[in-house]
Amino acid sequence: MRKKSRRGDSQEVNAGSMADIAFLLLIFFLVTTTIASDKGLSILLPPKREDDALNEFKMKDRNVYKVLINSRNQLLVEGDPLSLSKLRKGAKEFIDNKGRDEKLSESPLEAAVSFKTDRGTSYAVYVRVLDEIKAAYNELRAEKLGIALDAYLTFDEKEALKDEKLLRKVQRFSQSVGDNFSVKDYLNFDPIKKGQEGKRKEVEGYQKARASDKELFIERYYDASREYPLRISEAEPTKIGG
Amino acid sequence: MAQFVKKEKPQPSISTASLPDIVFMLLFFFMVTTVLRETDLLVKVSIPPATQLEKIENKSLVSYIYVGPPKDKGQFGDEPRIQVNDVFVTPRDIPRFIAQERAKLDEALRDKIIISMKVDQNKKTKMGIVIDIREQLREVDARKVNYATVRGDDVAEN
Numbered sequence: 001m002r003k004k005s006r007r008g009d010s011q012e013v014n015a016g017s018m019a020d021i022a023f024l025l026l027i028f029f030l031v032t033t034t035i036a037s038d039k040g041l042s043i044l045l046p047p048k049r050e051d052d053a054l055n056e057f058k059m060k061d062r063n064v065y066k067v068l069i070n071s072r073n074q075l076l077v078e079g080d081p082l083s084l085s086k087l088r089k090g091a092k093e094f095i096d097n098k099g100r101d102e103k104l105s106e107s108p109l110e111a112a113v114s115f116k117t118d119r120g121t122s123y124a125v126y127v128r129v130l131d132e133i134k135a136a137y138n139e140l141r142a143e144k145l146g147i148a149l150d151a152y153l154t155f156d157e158k159e160a161l162k163d164e165k166l167l168r169k170v171q172r173f174s175q176s177v178g179d180n181f182s183v184k185d186y187l188n189f190d191p192i193k194k195g196q197e198g199k200r201k202e203v204e205g206y207q208k209a210r211a212s213d214k215e216l217f218i219e220r221y222y223d224a225s226r227e228y229p230l231r232i233s234e235a236e237p238t239k240i241g242g
Numbered sequence: 243m244a245q246f247v248k249k250e251k252p253q254p255s256i257s258t259a260s261l262p263d264i265v266f267m268l269l270f271f272f273m274v275t276t277v278l279r280e281t282d283l284l285v286k287v288s289i290p291p292a293t294q295l296e297k298i299e300n301k302s303l304v305s306y307i308y309v310g311p312p313k314d315k316g317q318f319g320d321e322p323r324i325q326v327n328d329v330f331v332t333p334r335d336i337p338r339f340i341a342q343e344r345a346k347l348d349e350a351l352r353d354k355i356i357i358s359m360k361v362d363q364n365k366k367t368k369m370g371i372v373i374d375i376r377e378q379l380r381e382v383d384a385r386k387v388n389y390a391t392v393r394g395d396d397v398a399e400n
Contacts, residue, residue: 030272040296040358040388040389042298044385117369126369127292
């Protein structure tokens with residue numbers, strides 16, 4: 001009896017080299033790994049240019065925050081030279097003016113940032129300026145929400161969209177309006193815009209479902225981005241220094 | 243005088259029995275995070291830093307354009323060039339590239355294509371080349387552009 005069991009022991013495969021094998025694989029993957037970094041600054045390019053549509057978008061001069069970078073990477077903002085570190089503050093003041101100062105924008109909804117570079121502007125500077133303008137918008141939104149900029153940036157929208165409370169709310173909303181709304185539709189719903197189309201019922205249903213309480217952070221999050229819409233337009237570049 | 247005799251302590255040895263487990267754990271981590279690179283980079287690309295990063299949600303929609311000085315200086319010089327897939331291209335070739343990339347996507351997703359521009363931050367890389375690409379992208383209506391950046395600290399100079 002005892003002999004038998006001993007024989008069974010000796011048949012076990014030696015696992016001592018397991019670590020070596022694993023190490024080999026590990027080193028292979030360590031070497032081949034590039035941790036995917038699909039992060040960056042997103043922008044939406046203007047639509048295809050048509051010859052007769054050049055002057056299509058006429059905006060009031062005071063609502064456009066003009067940022068120029070020349071081929072020597074110097075910044076000109078609203079006609080005055082400005083250092084990069086002051087751009088964020090300047091842009092914030094401009095966007096969030098709400099009609100107070102006559103030289104600055106009328107309202108955040110109207111304000112836009114026009115951003116123009118030369119062909120000779122270096123790409124690194126371009127990215128820095130774009131980053132600063134985005135930071136201005138994000139800071140305004142974060143302030144609106146009453147959180148820090150870092151917290152705003154790390155807020156995981158995708159996770160928040162799966163919130164059960166939100167899903168239930170959307171369901172209720174869909175029922176009250178008599179239409180099927182997705183979560184994004186619900187969050188992007190603009191009662192004023194829809195009201196113009198004569199959808200009174202929808203507006204009332206919306207207001208019932210939403211106006212009472214704004215307990216969900218994601219709703220306020222969407223409200224903040226609606227209040228400060230990101231409007232960065234890139235003007236046609238000049239041909240200097242290409 | 244009392245004599246203190248140092249007792250010979252046996253050197254405690256750390257058990258290495260759990261080593262395979264640890265290594266396997268690391269192994270799985272790297273296996274999961276690994277993306278095998280499909281294209282060989284012909285250009286040097288060091289991505290500029292930024293703070294306001296946005297993550298691209300849907301990776302299958304992304305196509306990459308690389309811009310930077312060629313690695314092989316002797317053959318291609320050191321002026322920044324555009325690389326897509328495995329070849330250098332001129333801005334004129336961009337529309338064809340986009341058409342190819344669109345053909346890989348589902349029909350419903352074709353107009354949602356995102357172009358990730360991985361552009362070198364070297365001083366020699368100017369906006370001119372980026373603008374040329376951008377104009378071509380506008381032509382074919384691939385307007386969602388993402389300038390790839392790494393997370394950097396607040397960089398404020400001047």
